[in-house]
Each structure stands twice: as C-alpha cells, then as structure tokens.
Amino acid sequence: MEKENLIRNALQNSDSEIDKLVQAEAERQQYGLELIPSENFSSQAVREAMASPMNDKYAEGYPRKRYYGGNQVIDTVEELAIERAKQLFKCEHVNVQPYSGSPANAAAYFAVLNPGDTIMGMALAHGGHLTHGHKVNFSGKLYKTAQYGLSKETGKIDYDEIEKMAKEHQPKIIVSGATAYPREFDFKRFSEIAESVGAYSMADVAHIAGLIAGGVHQSPFPHTDIVTTTTHKTLRGPRGAMIMCREEDKLKEKYHAKSKWNLAQRIDRAVFPGLQGGPHEHQIAAKAVAFGEALKPEFKDYAAQIVKNAKVMSEILIEKGFDLVTGGTDNHLMLIDLTNKNITGQEAETALDKAGITVNKNAVPYDTRSPFDPSGIRLGTPAITTRGLKESECKYVAELIDKTINNHNNEEKLTEIRQEVKELCSKFLLYEL
Numbered sequence: 001m002e003k004e005n006l007i008r009n010a011l012q013n014s015d016s017e018i019d020k021l022v023q024a025e026a027e028r029q030q031y032g033l034e035l036i037p038s039e040n041f042s043s044q045a046v047r048e049a050m051a052s053p054m055n056d057k058y059a060e061g062y063p064r065k066r067y068y069g070g071n072q073v074i075d076t077v078e079e080l081a082i083e084r085a086k087q088l089f090k091c092e093h094v095n096v097q098p099y100s101g102s103p104a105n106a107a108a109y110f111a112v113l114n115p116g117d118t119i120m121g122m123a124l125a126h127g128g129h130l131t132h133g134h135k136v137n138f139s140g141k142l143y144k145t146a147q148y149g150l151s152k153e154t155g156k157i158d159y160d161e162i163e164k165m166a167k168e169h170q171p172k173i174i175v176s177g178a179t180a181y182p183r184e185f186d187f188k189r190f191s192e193i194a195e196s197v198g199a200y201s202m203a204d205v206a207h208i209a210g211l212i213a214g215g216v217h218q219s220p221f222p223h224t225d226i227v228t229t230t231t232h233k234t235l236r237g238p239r240g241a242m243i244m245c246r247e248e249d250k251l252k253e254k255y256h257a258k259s260k261w262n263l264a265q266r267i268d269r270a271v272f273p274g275l276q277g278g279p280h281e282h283q284i285a286a287k288a289v290a291f292g293e294a295l296k297p298e299f300k301d302y303a304a305q306i307v308k309n310a311k312v313m314s315e316i317l318i319e320k321g322f323d324l325v326t327g328g329t330d331n332h333l334m335l336i337d338l339t340n341k342n343i344t345g346q347e348a349e350t351a352l353d354k355a356g357i358t359v360n361k362n363a364v365p366y367d368t369r370s371p372f373d374p375s376g377i378r379l380g381t382p383a384i385t386t387r388g389l390k391e392s393e394c395k396y397v398a399e400l401i402d403k404t405i406n407n408h409n410n411e412e413k414l415t416e417i418r419q420e421v422k423e424l425c426s427k428f429l430l431y432e433l
C-alpha cells in the first residue's frame with residue numbers, strides 16, 4: 001500500500017492530549033507487526049468517510065422511508081452500500097445498519113427466534129464466539145443452547161457429530177462460523193444438517209468475509225438462510241457489520257405461519273426498530289467505500305495473498321516445532337498450542353509484544369488452562385498483507401516469532417528482535433507521520 005496521511009489538523013489545534021495519543025497509536029501500528037487475525041488497516045478513503053459530516057445525521061428507518069427529514073443524500077449512500085454488498089456477496093437482501101458483529105447476531109436471532117428457543121453454535125472454548133450461545137452472553141441467557149466442539153483427534157469440525165447433536169437437541173437455528181478456526185467451513189453441509197431438523201442455518205462469516213469476497217473461501221450462499229459479518233476484519237472496511245439473507249422464509253409455515261413478513265422483512269424489522277435506533281450513516285458510507293474497494297480486481301489478489309502468507313508462515317512454524325491446531329491452515333489464521341514449548345499463551349503474548357509483534361493469547365480446543373492464561377496464541381495475516389508483506393517477509397516473521405519464543409526471558413534478545421521488527425516495518429510504512 002501507499003503511505004497515507006493521518007489528517008488531523010483540527011485535532012492538533014483543539015485537543016493536543018488526544019492528538020498525541022492518536023500519533024502514538026499510529027506509531028505503534030507503523031513500527032509493529034499486527035498479527036491479530038481479526039484486525040486490519042482500512043484505507044484512507046474508508047477513514048475519511050468515517051470522519052465525514054455523515055456522522056452528524058439521524059436517519060431512523062430505511063432508505064426512502066425515514067422518520068426524519070433531510071435524508072435525500074443519506075438515502076443514496078445507504079442504497080449504494082446495499083447494492084455493492086449484494087454484488088460482492090451475490091445475495092438477495094442486505095441490511096447494512098448493524099453497529100457491530102454482536103448486535104448483528106442479536107438482530108438475526110430476534111428475527112427468527114423466540115426466547116427459550118434453542119441455538120446450536122460452536123463453543124467459545126473451541127473457537128466459536130460469545131454470541132453463538134455462550135452462557136454469559138445474551139445468546140446463552142435468552143435462549144437454550146447446544147454448543148458443539150471440535151474433534152479431539154483432528155481439531156477439526158466433526159460434521160457427523162454436529163448432525164447427531166442437532167437430532168438430539170432439535171435447535172431452531174444452527175450457527176456456523178468462528179473466531180479461531182483455521183480451516184474451511186462446509187456451509188452446504190451445515191445447511192443440510194439444519195434442513196434435516198427443520199432449523200434455520202446461519203453463518204457468522206466475520207473472520208472470513210474478505211476471503212469469501214475475494215473468492216478464496218467457499219461462499220455460504222446460496223445454501224445459508226442468514227449470514228452475518230463484521231466489515232472490519234478481512235473485508236478491510238470500517239468497524240461495523242451487516243446481515244445478509246434470502247428474501248423468502250423457507251420455514252415460514254413451520255415457525256411464522258401467521259406473520260405477514262418474509263425473512264428479509266423480519267431481519268430489517270429486527271435491526272430497526274427491534275434493536276437499534278439511528279443508523280451510523282458515516283459508518284455506512286465507509287462500508288460502501290470498502291465494498292467498492294473489495295469489488296475491484298486487486299482485492300482478489302489481496303485475499304489470495306492473505307492465504308499464501310498464512311500458509312508459508314504455518315510451514316515455517318511447523319518446521320520450528322510449533323504445534324498448530326489442525327496441523328496447519330486453509331485461511332488467514334493459525335492457532336498454536338504452546339504446551340510443547342513450555343510457555344503459556346499469556347507469556348508468549350507478552351514476550352511477542354516486547355518484540356513488537358502483536359498476537360493474542362487464545363484457548364486451544366480441550367484446553368486445561370484458564371482463559372486468562374490459556375495454552376495457545378492466535379495469529380493471522382490480514383493486516384501484514386495489507387501493508388505489503390509477501391511470502392519471503394512472512395517466512396522471516398515466522399522466524400522472528402520462533403526466536404522470540406525461544407528467548408522469551410532474555411530482555412536483551414527481545415530488544416534486538418524489536419529492532420529487527422522496526423527495520424522490517426520501515427520498509428512497509430503505513431502512514432505519513
């Protein structure tokens with residue numbers, strides 16, 4: 001990518017305290033390696049849309065049907081975001097108003113479930129998400145849940161086991177998608193299982209949306225009823241989310257026979273007025289910009305490069321004796337069980353931070369340690385790929401990770417690695433600072 005401006009003239013003049021912190025964060029990003037797989041660097045165009053006067057407009061309702069005046073321009077922006085998203089994901093209906101991933105999932109459930117219905121989703125401890133039915137989250141409090149895990153032998157999804165669980169628990173919705181799963185999802189199989197028990201199929205593709213848009217991961221369409229995603233991960237847009245679905249409710253007779261709404265209408269009504277108030281139109285403008293970027297042919301190259309980079313890093317890490325859950329990766333992320341390296345996830349995260357390499361500690365399937373200091377770390381390539389790193393640099397990054405883990409108690413060595421990280425980052429600058 002080209003170096004970008006961080007325009008903040010007014011901020012510098014009016015609030016130097018916050019401005020200095022913005023500068024400090026930009027420097028941290030510029031001279032460190034960002035390997036958290038859910039993070040990315042949005043373009044300057046996306047950030048300019050976020051910082052535009054669109055921030056200031058209230059627009060409850062939907063395009064051409066608003067509760068406030070003055071929405072002529074806003075309507076066009078939201079219509080563009082919807083049209084671009086439809087084109088990108090080849091889906092029938094899109095709602096671009098969800099503020100973020102958790103509210104998107106909440107609205108999806110509100111659209112089709114009643115309190116007390118059963119959600120089946122992947123357990124957080126195996127790589128799922130809080131909103132897929134965890135007991136401390138609204139999804140596990142309002143609804144009954146059945147949580148599936150990964151195979152103990154392979155670390156992969158066991159579709160036969162999910163089918164068995166679905167028959168036993170008779171869920172009303174089956175959720176696929178994860179935050180720490182390094183393999184491809186078989187959305188067709190998920191939907192077949194859902195259909196066999198008369199459940200809705202939902203895919204939360206937040207992590208892999210950019211890979212789907214770029215054609216390097218299978219699409220959940222046309223198999224899946226409801227698809228939610230954030231817009232800021234591999235999709236490289238602003239913080240935010242959207243819900244995509246088919247128009248028709250295939251289970252209308254079974255669950256909503258008396259309702260006059262189809263699935264698309266139920267989703268829209270669940271987002272507003274069901275859950276949210278005024279949509280964040282600056283964020284929606286920025287989503288439209290990001291979808292426009294993702295529709296360009298270069299985005300396909302970007303998505304393919306994310307996967308190539310992850311593959312090469314995983315090969316080097318395996319060579320260096322790291323235990324990758326599932327034995328590798330098909331997508332943008334790697335989950336590493338550090339037990340054989342005699343270091344905990346928290347210790348590794350701290351040492352890597354000192355070296356300027358940002359990852360997050362993460363539980364591995366069947367982890368016996370606490371989530372506050374689990375056995376693993378999770379890392380991925382979307383952000384470093386955006387800044388221009390290719391296979392040869394990614395090999396080097398994997399070597400730096402190995403060196404850091406081997407020297408995690410050696411402050412002098414960590415300082416040396418920090419310098420190597422800075423030198424690498426200086427060749428791939430993000431901002432004009």
Ligand code: DSN
Nearest residue numbers: 037038101129179180
């Ligand atoms: N926080 C996100 C992630 O890191 O995967 C999930 O919401």
